Amino acid sequence: MSDKTRKEPDQQWFDDNMRKPAEQMDKLFEPAAPGLAQFERMVLEHRKTVKKKQWRDIGLLWLAGCFIFSFMMWLADRHLAWFIAGQLTVAAGALATVGMKFGRRLRRGWKG
Amino acid sequence: MNESEKLNVIVIERSEKGGGEALVDEEKLLVKLAVRGDAESLAELLRRSYAFLYQYVLKATMHKARAEDITQETMLRAIEKIATFQARSSFSTWLISIASRLMIDRARRSERERKWLEEEKGLHSLRYDMLMKQSDWPDALDALGGLPDSVRIPVLLKYYYGYEQNEIAAMLDIPAGTVKSRLHNGLKALRKEMAGHVGQDEERAGSTMV
Numbered sequence: 001m002s003d004k005t006r007k008e009p010d011q012q013w014f015d016d017n018m019r020k021p022a023e024q025m026d027k028l029f030e031p032a033a034p035g036l037a038q039f040e041r042m043v044l045e046h047r048k049t050v051k052k053k054q055w056r057d058i059g060l061l062w063l064a065g066c067f068i069f070s071f072m073m074w075l076a077d078r079h080l081a082w083f084i085a086g087q088l089t090v091a092a093g094a095l096a097t098v099g100m101k102f103g104r105r106l107r108r109g110w111k112g
Numbered sequence: 113m114n115e116s117e118k119l120n121v122i123v124i125e126r127s128e129k130g131g132g133e134a135l136v137d138e139e140k141l142l143v144k145l146a147v148r149g150d151a152e153s154l155a156e157l158l159r160r161s162y163a164f165l166y167q168y169v170l171k172a173t174m175h176k177a178r179a180e181d182i183t184q185e186t187m188l189r190a191i192e193k194i195a196t197f198q199a200r201s202s203f204s205t206w207l208i209s210i211a212s213r214l215m216i217d218r219a220r221r222s223e224r225e226r227k228w229l230e231e232e233k234g235l236h237s238l239r240y241d242m243l244m245k246q247s248d249w250p251d252a253l254d255a256l257g258g259l260p261d262s263v264r265i266p267v268l269l270k271y272y273y274g275y276e277q278n279e280i281a282a283m284l285d286i287p288a289g290t291v292k293s294r295l296h297n298g299l300k301a302l303r304k305e306m307a308g309h310v311g312q313d314e315e316r317a318g319s320t321m322v
Contacts, residue, residue, distance in 0.1 A: 010271070010295075010299050011271055013299070013303065014267075014271035014272070014299070014302075015271075017252055017302075017306055018252045018255075018256065018271070018272070018302065019271075019272065020250075020252075021250035021252040021253050022171060022252070022253070022256070022268075022272055024250065025167075025170070025171060025253060026167045026171070028241075029166075029167060029170055029176075029241075030163055030167065031162065031163055031166050031167075033159055033162040033163055034159070034162075035159075036152075036155055036156060036159050039155035039156070039158050039159045039162075040151055040152060040155040042155070042158075042187070042188075042191070043151045043154050043155050043158070043191050044151055046188050046191045046192070047151070047191065050191075050192055
């Protein structure tokens with residue numbers, strides 16, 4: 001049986017048994033949409049909030065970056081072996097993360 | 113003349129022409145302006161999609177409070193991500209896709225038992241509201257409410273909204289095979305549940321005859 005002919009009776013069954021009650025529900029629970037002005041306010045206010053959050057995140061990122069960089073410089077200066085070990089560990093972790101992320105996507109693509 | 117004023121002129125011209133085609137063109141134009149950062153166009157798109165989105169989320173969650181919450185969160189996400197919207201699908205499809213992922217993420221995060229209790233409570237309150245508004249609560253909605261979110265969402269998207277399996281897979285970010293099996297299991301469960309309700313109704317009718 002082809003995929004299409006197998007799907008049609010399912011759709012028919014759904015239309016016969018479920019569609020009307022679901023449409024009834026849509027009708028009964030139709031919300032009154034707020035006015036355009038309210039949506040505009042929501043858009044502008046949320047943009048402002050997001051922008052503020054982005055600046056805060058950028059600030060934190062720079063702070064963390066400066067801290068890590070200073071620490072790494074100190075480590076390279078005082079304990080070179082530990083510095084190399086740290087760099088290798090971070091590189092291995094990054095490779096594993098990238099592999100897990102893209103590997104999963106690739107497997108999904110093959111199955112799909 | 114700024115972008116919004118230009119849009120108003122075009123919209124008025126289009127509405128004078130009338131017809132569904134004009135509406136589609138108008139939406140495309142609104143999307144274009146919204147992607148460029150025009151707040152008024154984005155607000156208009158959100159206003160137009162609000163009822164549709166809420167109704168979809170309500171059917172998918174069967175829980176009024178959660179539906180309101182997710183509708184609002186979806187709109188906020190849309191405001192954040194509008195610059196990345198490539199208009200390959202309609203704006204409402206994009207919103208549905210955001211809402212569906214939010215619902216699935218939340219379902220994953222919440223504990224199973226608490227979720228079940230919430231769903232039961234949500235279904236009771238919906239049933240009460242519907243009974244207050246009209247005569248009865250259809251068995252079909254009970255059956256739909258009994259499905260887990262992860263199954264109910266693809267079933268609604270496929271059979272109620274008419275999306276294809278691969279579109280649903282992309283919207284929910286799951287493999288097409290998973291969508292297929294969830295649709296199969298979902299419909300099987302609905303059929304079983306509905307057959308049970310019919311059996312109960314017949315029994316009840318038989319006992320009143322006796």
